[in-house]
Amino acid sequence: MVNVVTLHRIVDTKIEMFSDITRDLMAGIVESVESVGCEATTLGESFDHSIIAKAPLVISLTFDDGWDSHYQYVFPLLVRLGMKATFFITVNWVGKKNYLNWGQIREMSVAGMEIGSHTMNHPMVTDLKKEEIIEEVGTSKSILEDKLGREIKGFSFPGGFYNREAIKIVRDSGYSLICTSRPGINRGRPGLIRRNSINSLTDLRDLTKIIMPGRLDLLGKEMLHITKGAMIGVLGERNYVLLRNKLFR
């Protein structure tokens, strides 16, 4: 199982956007990951390791948008603890104020961090024509590959918006790790990866639940997507009834 966590900008103290989190919370996240003793690594390695080693839970931290605070605060923290993570870059934002530059992205990539695409301009792909989606998805991949000299496998949809056409274009462009913003835990190697978001409303006390969800939290999250029949198959009828009573009191 792989728990993929979504993060955005890290700020010193002052929250300006819903998706901002403070340095303190970021440090708390990394500490929580360490304290539960989970492997924390890139998306690519997470899915490989979870299958090969059959680890009970692997954690994959993903950072969207390409903020320069990922280089300032997150990268040194991860290196110090021997952890890795994945960073999704909006290519046309590289080098702008508050965003990463190519030198920083290259340094993180060389140190083992995974770099993925978050399009060229961060549009809602559901608003675009087919050719525009192809441009956003395909050109960002080739530019990142040219700049970094390695294959780019990961893609995350800006704002979490997507439709069938966009998914097909992302697949056809050669991405194999396609991230959404749908919450849940991933089993096996899913076609679309679910991610659990941490944002400015996340409390330090909520962290353990997000990082290491208990059985009931997991089942609660995925409940809508699992049919009763499948649940009974997994749990056995008696356990299913006990669980249902617990969840739907």
Ligand SMILES: [Zn+2]
């Ligand atoms: Zn974004």
